Amino acid sequence: AVLLLLPAARAGLCPAPCSCRIPLLDCSRRKLPAPSWRALSSSLPPDAVSLKMNYNELTEIPYFGEPTTNITLLSLVHNIIPEINAEAFQFYPALESLDLSSNIISEVKTSSFPRMQLKYLNLSNNRITILEAGCFDNLSSSLLVVKLNRNRISMIPPKIFKLPHLQFLELKRNRIKVVEGLTFQGLDSLRSLKMQRNGISKLKDGAFFGLDNMEELELEHNNLTEVNKGWLYGLRMLQQLYVSQNAVERISPDAWEFCQRLSELDLSYNQLTRLDESAFVGLSLLERLNLGDNRVTHIADGVFRFLSNLQTLNLRNNEISWAIEDASEAFAGLTSLTKLDLNNNAIMSIQENAFSQTRLKELILNTSSLLCDCHLKWLLQWLVDNNFQHSVNVSCAHPEWLAGQSILNVDLKDFVCDDFLKPQIRTHPETTVALRSMNVTLTCTAVSSSDSPMSTLWRKDSEILYDADIENFVRYQQQAGEALEYTSVLHLFNVNFTDEGKYQCIITNHFGSNYSHKAKLTVNEMPSFLKTPMDLTIRTGAMARLECAAEGHPAPQISWQKDGGTDFPAARERRMHVMPEDDVFFIANVKIEDMGIYSCMAQNIAGGLSANASLIVLETPSFIRPLEDKTVTRGETAVLQCIAGGSPAPRLNWTKDDGPLLVTERHFFAAANQLLIIVDAGLEDAGKYTCIMSNTLGTERGHIYLNVISTPNCDSSQSSIGHEDDGWTTVGIVIIVVVCCVVGTSLIWVIVIYHMRRKNEDYSITNTDELNLPADIPSYLSSQGTLSEPQEGYSNSEAGSHQQLMPPANGYLHKGAD
Incomplete structure (x- = not known):
């Protein structure tokens, strides 16, 4: 670019035709460069700091032949400069303030500015349509103020402003319709943002995120329809918010969640029709609120109760007469209120306690619709006592003989309710x-x-x-x-x-x-299921997932039961989780004890219902206790234990020496084949016994080695005493004793004692070692144990649970007299 060269003349004099008011050199309104103008009559005074060349015809940034090291302010307002040339600024190394407003600049490029210590930049009233990404990066270390008002900017690229020290940004009167999220990220120090008269219709969530220190936001004269926390997110230090002259119809319930330091809020000249109870929740520091010139007809009870610091409230030019007349505490909570503007609301009556919680020093009220009866008698005295008679213009509409009179001129005795003309x-x-x-x-x-x-x-x-x-x-x-x-x-x-x-x-x-009075209507609905739990069959160790969801009004509460109660083994072990948001109930690392009927209960004030699902847990067969080899003396009773676990309950079979087990009258099975009892063990009973357990999930085998040893002093003749008459009685007694150990019920012990006494009286039995109970029969096979499901050879009676021994396979029957 060709620079405008203004050659130097004699030093020390003010160059004509400029005026010098040191430190200011003002060359404005000189029509530079006019055809008759060739040069300044002298060089710039060395003590000149500010240079103004406004309202000329400059087409480029001027150059004076040598670096102007003292110039810190350069103003070129209202010229015809079409672009910003970075080369021109090398002659202004000390420049801090640059005003290029009212020129014809159309874009700001990445190369527009060299690295310089500029603090103030004004590019307003140009023709700028494009801001290139990074166009201000070379000014990032110093720039404090940027003005881009009255341009043609329609879009701001996100994160374009990497200006960590910028404090003031103005974008008024552009063509920005939508502000995207994170648009202003990078402006960590920004305190004030002005975006009036853009026609903004949409502020996306997070539009101002990153402006953690911003105190003032001006959005007047746009087309916003709602105030919500989405676009206010991140403005935690905001103190002044101006949204007047928009089309705001709604304040969302949680709008102020992220900007609770507001001291001034202007929502005037919008389209608000109602102030809901939650409209100002969180604004406890608010001091000034302007709601004038809306269409407010509904003010919820207690809407102002959160505004304990509010000092000024403007409600002029609304339609709130009913809200004021009907509410005895319309302004409850406004304990710091000193100024209230109710002008032009056609108020007909005011409840006596309406202003009781305020500290009003100024009341602006203008109405000619008052019903001046006994219910309004208090108002006259209150206006006088508070010295408000000069700030109000209130007159009666009824009764007819007071119509048109100022309430201040009505005698107290004329405020009467002799009849009840009013309904x-x-x-x-x-x-x-x-x-x-x-x-x-x-x-x-x-x-x-x-x-x-x-x-x-x-x-x-x-x-x-x-x-x-x-x-x-x-x-x-x-x-x-x-x-x-x-x-x-x-x-x-x-x-x-x-x-x-x-x-x-x-x-x-x-x-x-x-x-x-206000009558509350509550509509309830019985719960109905959206999802019901389904029957589930699952292996141990897996995760059981049951879903249940219901609708109703109010929303029903979901609870769970197991087998009709609230005792969940999985809960005690912290394996159970309920996810109400996802309508899911699940049990991790499922175990056998989790098996049962699970009930989903849906309950609200209107009623309740339930849905059931069965949880079946499958487990491969396993040995609950390790198998133990046995050694018994000949003639003793041998009890072989094969304590089985699994689901479904496994079926047990026994083999001997890898072949079929030959069952005699001395072999008995108990506890669903988990006990093999051999009475009067002989040498032929020794060998390898195999316990085979199987269910639908698999088969498991285990081996027990039985060793039978001879007794050297054993008298064979003695062992045969009473064999013919009471052999089966002896066997019965032994078996009953074994069962007593297995079952542990007192009824069986009575039988045992009875048999023992009778045998001692009728027979001479010298060897009773065979009645000794094996000490290793586990307690969990008793009636209090875990084997709760009756299986083959097991029954229940009123006297308690007991084991019935299975008869031998060859069909022998008990032959004892008892």
């Missing part, structure tokens, strides 16, 4: 709880001493129901003189959850309105 509510609608799809009727009755026609409106949550099904009845009754009774019935057919709310009737005649 008086006699029957209020009642709070109701209904099931979904039922029909509900709400009734409201009022009387008046006037024959002025009455009309009724029904409101739900303080909003008028225009399309409601309403029946109205009028009749005269004799009550303190002729009185007009007016009854209004609201029919709600086939109610649904959307019908829930607070219902209120407003009955009006020529003399004013009256408001019923």
Whole structure:
């Protein structure tokens, strides 16, 4: 580019035709470079710090022939410079402030600026449409202020501003419609952002994320429709937020979650129609709130109760007359309020305690619709006591003989309620709880001493129901003189959850309105299952997953039971987890004891229901106790234990020496074949016994070696005493004793003692060693054990659980007299 060269002249003099007010050299409005202009009459004064060449015809940044090391401010406003040339700035090494506003620059390139210590940059009122990525990177170490107002910027590329020291950014009057998330990331020190008059219709979630130190955000004159926490995310230090002159219809319930340091909020000139209870939750530090010039008709009870520090509240030019008339504590919570503007709300009456919690020093009120009866008598005295008579313009509309008079001119004795011209509510609608799809009727009755026609409106949550099904009845009754009774019935057919709310009737005649109590309608629905648990068969060690979900109103609570109770073995071992968000119940590392019937219970205030699913746990056969070899003396009783585990319960078989087991009258099986009892063991019984257990999942084998040793002093003749007559009795006694050890019930012990005594009386048995009980029979085979499922050879009786020994396979029967 060709630089404009202004050659130096004599030093020390102010170059003509500029004016010098050191440290300022002002060459503005000189039509530079005019055809007749060739050069300045002298060089720049050495003590000049600021150079202004505004309102000329410069087409480029001027150059004076040598570096201007003292110039820190250069203003070139209102010229016709079309681009920014980085080379021109090498002659301004000390430049800190540059104003190029009102030129014809169309883009800012990455190469537009060299590395320099610029602090202030104004590019407003140009034709800029493009901001190249990194266009300000060479200024990142020093730049504090950037102004880009009145350009043609329609999009800001995300993360374009890598300016960690920037404190003020202005983007007013551009063409930005949408602000994407993370657009301003990199502006860690930004304190103020101004984006008025862009036509912004959408602020994406996280639009201002990264602006952790921003205190002021101005968004006036755009097209925003909602205030929500998505686009406010990250503004934790924000103190002033201006969103007036938009189209805001809604403040989301949790809008202020991320910016709770607000001290000033301006939402005036929007389209708000209601202030819900949660509209200002979290703004406990708010001092100034402007809601003027909206269309607010509904103010929820307690909407201001969170604003304990609020000092100024502007509600002018709304439609809140009903909200003020009906609420005795409309401004509850505003304990610091000193200024309240209620202008132009057509207020007809105000409850006596409406301002009781405030500290008002200024009240702005303008209404000509007041009903000046005894209920408003307090207002006159209150206005005078608080010295508000100069800031209000309030006059009566009723009664007729006070119409048009200022309330300040009405005598206290004229505020009378001798009759009840204004409707008086006699029957209020009642709070109701209904099931979904039922029909509900709400009734409201009022009387008046006037024959002025009455009309009724029904409101739900303080909003008028225009399309409601309403029946109205009028009749005269004799009550303190002729009185007009007016009854209004609201029919709600086939109610649904959307019908829930607070219902209120407003009955009006020529003399004013009256408001019923608010009746709450609650709609409930019995739970119904969306998902039910399914029967499940699973192997041990795996994860069991049961799903259950239900809907209803209110949302039902889901709980679980196992076998009709709340004792979950998996819970004790912390293997059970309930995920209510995912409607899932699962057990990790499933064990046999987790098997059972699981019930999903869905319960709400309307009722409950349950759904069952069986959990079957499969386990391959295994030995609960290691198999132990046995050594017995000839004639003793041998008990071989094969304690089996598995699911389904395994079937047990025995073999001897890898061949079939020859069962005699001395062989007995107990506990579903888990015990092999050999009475009067002989040498022929020695050998390898194999226990084979099997179920649907597999087969397991184990070996027990039985060793039978001879007794050297054994008298063969003695061992045969009573063989013919009581052999089976002896065997029976031995077996019963074994069973007693297995079962452990007192009934069997009685039988044992009986047999022992009778044998001692009738027979001479000299060797009773065979009655000694084997000490290693486990307790878990007793009636209190874990083998709870009756199997072959096992039964229950009223006297308790006991084992029945299986008879020998050859069908021999017990021959004893007992």
